[in-house]
Amino acid sequence: MEPVSLTTQRLLVRPHDPGDEDAVLAACQDPDIRRWTDLPAPYERQHAAFYLREVVPRGWRDDTMYHFAVEGRDSKVLVASVNVHRHADTWGVGYWTVAEHRGRGYATEAVLALAAWSFSERGVQRLEWRAEAGNSASWAVAEKVGFVREGTLRAAQTNGGSLRDAWVGALLPADLGLPFALPYHPAQSDPLG
Numbered sequence: 001m002e003p004v005s006l007t008t009q010r011l012l013v014r015p016h017d018p019g020d021e022d023a024v025l026a027a028c029q030d031p032d033i034r035r036w037t038d039l040p041a042p043y044e045r046q047h048a049a050f051y052l053r054e055v056v057p058r059g060w061r062d063d064t065m066y067h068f069a070v071e072g073r074d075s076k077v078l079v080a081s082v083n084v085h086r087h088a089d090t091w092g093v094g095y096w097t098v099a100e101h102r103g104r105g106y107a108t109e110a111v112l113a114l115a116a117w118s119f120s121e122r123g124v125q126r127l128e129w130r131a132e133a134g135n136s137a138s139w140a141v142a143e144k145v146g147f148v149r150e151g152t153l154r155a156a157q158t159n160g161g162s163l164r165d166a167w168v169g170a171l172l173p174a175d176l177g178l179p180f181a182l183p184y185h186p187a188q189s190d191p192l193g
Contacts, residue, residue: 003060006113016056016069023078024048027098034082036135038159071109079106085117108144119173133165146175
């Protein structure tokens with residue numbers, strides 16, 4: 001797929017490119033980003049370069065991952081990074097916010113735009129959010145977007161060379177007032193419940 005850009009009231013959500021190397025390198029030094037993501041430690045320039053020059057273009061080319069830089073429409077400064085990626089039969093969303101730009105709703109605004117694009121332009125029928133159990137800041141963003149937390153998956157992700165439990169939630173097209181591409185028949189009752 002050819003890369004696309006999205007705009008919101010305050011943000012330009014555009015494909016990451018090699019020009020983001022310094023900003024990505026600086027952001028990924030943040031202990032809070034490193035705590036909740038499985039980044040190489042230490043995170044060095046070669047990691048940012050590989051991500052921007054290899055991983056990002058491959059994801060767009062293969063239609064498996066769409067990585068976006070989030071910048072202020074006026075400032076042109078990187079404030080966050082968001083992505084949507086395929087895993088198994090569904091799509092997932094991931095994001096981080098640059099430390100000095102947290103608490104301003106940028107990640108929420110960008111993820112909401114990305115979700116709407118995923119549903120309307122990519123035909124996604126379910127968007128999953130996963131984060132290591134305990135990552136309340138990530139859940140706060142997901143909840144504001146409209147994700148419904150569905151539970152905890154045991155030993156579902158790795159971080160720092162160990163297995164971690166993960167919280168999981170989902171956003172459906174109908175949660176944003178958008179139609180499903182296929183008929184949806186929700187369970188009438190929970191047989192386990």
